[in-house]
Amino acid sequence: MKKAGIVGLPNSGKSTLFNALTNQNVPAEKYPFCTIDPNVGVLVVEDERLNKLAQLEGSKDKVHPFFHIVDIAGLVKGASKGEGLGNQFLDHISKVDMIFHVVRCFKIDDVSHPMGSVDPARDIEVVEIELMLKDLETVNRRIEKIAKQAKTGDENARFELYFLERLKHHLESGKPARTLERNEQEQIVLDSLFLLSEKPVIYVANVDEWGLEQELDKIVEKMAKERSSEAIVVNAQVECEVRELPFDEAKELLSAYGFEEGLKKRFLDHIKRALRLICFLTATKNEARSWLIPEGTTAYDAAGLIHSDIQKGFIKAEVIAFEELLRYSSFKEAREAGAVKFHGKDYVIREGDVVHFLFHA
Ligand code: GDP
Numbered sequence: 221m222k223k224a225g226i227v228g229l230p231n232s233g234k235s236t237l238f239n240a241l242t243n244q245n246v247p248a249e250k251y252p253f254c255t256i257d258p259n260v261g262v263l264v265v266e267d268e269r270l271n272k273l274a275q276l277e278g279s280k281d282k283v284h285p286f287f288h289i290v291d292i293a294g295l296v297k298g299a300s301k302g303e304g305l306g307n308q309f310l311d312h313i314s315k316v317d318m319i320f321h322v323v324r325c326f327k328i329d330d331v332s333h334p335m336g337s338v339d340p341a342r343d344i345e346v347v348e349i350e351l352m353l354k355d356l357e358t359v360n361r362r363i364e365k366i367a368k369q370a371k372t373g374d375e376n377a378r379f380e381l382y383f384l385e386r387l388k389h390h391l392e393s394g395k396p397a398r399t400l401e402r403n404e405q406e407q408i409v410l411d412s413l414f415l416l417s418e419k420p421v422i423y424v425a426n427v428d429e430w431g432l433e434q435e436l437d438k439i440v441e442k443m444a445k446e447r448s449s450e451a452i453v454v455n456a457q458v459e460c461e462v463r464e465l466p467f468d469e470a471k472e473l474l475s476a477y478g479f480e481e482g483l484k485k486r487f488l489d490h491i492k493r494a495l496r497l498i499c500f501l502t503a504t505k506n507e508a509r510s511w512l513i514p515e516g517t518t519a520y521d522a523a524g525l526i527h528s529d530i531q532k533g534f535i536k537a538e539v540i541a542f543e544e545l546l547r548y549s550s551f552k553e554a555r556e557a558g559a560v561k562f563h564g565k566d567y568v569i570r571e572g573d574v575v576h577f578l579f580h581a
Contacts, residue, residue, distance in 0.1 A: 223260075223288035224491055225313055226424075227295060228322035229343055230334045233426040233456040237322055238291035240459035241487060259291045265488040267510035269542050273501055273574065274508035276550050281507040285499050287491055290316055296334060297346050300353035310354045310416065318420040318494050320487075321347060325436035326428035326455075340425065340439045348396065351416040356391045358413055359384055380409050391417070399448070420494040423451040429458070429477050450493075452486060459483050498571040501542060502526065503551065513569065520565035523577050533580035537563045542572040551576060 226234045242261025264286045274282050292312045300310065313319065323340045324333065335342065363384050369377035383406045390400045396417035402410060410418060425440035437453045444451035458477060462470035471481040480486065491497065496515040500522060501508070513522060519539075524531035540551070540560045548554040551574065560576075569575065 221288055222317040222495060222497075223290055223315075224318045224320055225290045225292045225316035226320045226322060227292050227313060227347065228424075229295060229324065229347065230293070231331050232322045232324040232343070233326070234291055234293065234322050236456040236460055237320075237424065237426065237454065238289060240454075240456055240463060241484060242289055243463065259293070261289050261291070263287045263289050263484055263487060265484045267499060267501075269501060269572070270508045270510055272546065273503050273542070276545070276548075277503035277508060278505055279503050279508040280505065283507055283509040285488065285510045285512040287488065287512065292316075295347060295350060297350070300350045300357065310351075313351070313416050313419075314414050316419065318422070318491065320424050320452075321421050322424045322426050322456075323440050325425045325440065326457075328428065338436070340436050341443060344423070344440070344443055348417070349394075352391050352394070352396060355397055355413075355415045355417050356388065358415060359388050359391065362413065363388065379405070383409055396421075396447070421447070421449050422490045422494060423449060425451055425453045426456050427453060428455060450490060452490060453479070454483065455479055498569070500569045500571070500573045500575055502575055502577075517569050518565060519563055519567040519569060519575070519577075522569050522575065523579070526577070529581070530577050530579045534565055535578040535580060537567055538576040538578065539563055539567065539569075539573050541570070542574050545574050 226238055228234050238259075238261060241263045264284050267284050270282045270284060273279070290312065292309060295309055321344070323343055324338055325340055327338050335346070363381065366377050366381045366384060370381045383402075387397065387400060387410070391397065397410065397415045398418050398420070400410075423440050423444040425437035427437050437451070441451040441453075455477065458474065458479070462473055465473065474481050492499075492512075497512050498515050498517075499510045499512055501510050503509070511522070511525060513525065517525075519537035520531060520534055523534050523537070538551075538555065538560045539562075540554050544559060545551065545554055548557060548559065551560070554560050
């Protein structure tokens, strides 16, 4: 299962955001996550389509899409040289698939700032430089190793060395690995390095109640744009507080401060775009479920996700788009009307497909 890491300087609001995203009253067995590590949580996002689907199919239960989030504490200036939690912290980042980079935009005197003042542009650069320095270390280590092989005349090693030198130059000029142009063969080299600055980043401007007026979030948005990335503006503190409120009251409070509601959905939408994920739906009498899968997943692989037996005995997938299904009173009726299509193993699942797998038990 893929996961996203929350990264940022101390006191930027990482843990507060982590709590706002992952604390919930859901049965843990439905949304598995690592209970041993308190820094790993699960973001569960209501897929509204399930309400309708469960109603049509008479499903008892609903299982919404979920995604793992890791609160990665410990980054300070000098982390790449072992300051703070140093390497341990950077190792944690290397294990996540994407990064939410929390940037402090709230000015509160009784919450100290590790650099002495609130300055989003500087903070973004401090974090990015640490990640790039760590990457440079990784690239240099590989260059040392490959250079020896290249000397023996090994063509592959020479190709890799040439690319690594280009990558090194790119990082040294202060640019993250993700912005380096590459061909397919070079991509393979990059993938083998697990570089931190290669991971997709979404910037999170954590503002306070007056933050929107101070327009510090605009700096974060501008810097995100310059990096071909996206930004989310939140007030992590208020989001934590409204979790306990009924939906309407939460919405009212957030809009009084000028914030959009639906924090979790906004985050999942960003995750889906950054990692190219989609949701498909299934429904039985037992449960209606929304599954988060990579774009391009075939019916065969999707079957395997549900159960290895379904994949092993795969016969075909019955598929109808959710919107299309709404014209009928049930999947069965849609099937009888000829609206459900039959597909083989290679069918590529699309966002919002409602799928029923036929398989030899
Ligand atoms: P971390 O070190 O990045 O994990 O930061 P924390 O989440 O522990 O937050 C540090 C302090 O800042 C805590 O006292 C939070 O209550 C406070 N804080 C976090 N986010 C916000 C925010 O959006 N607005 C305000 N006013 N305070 C915040």
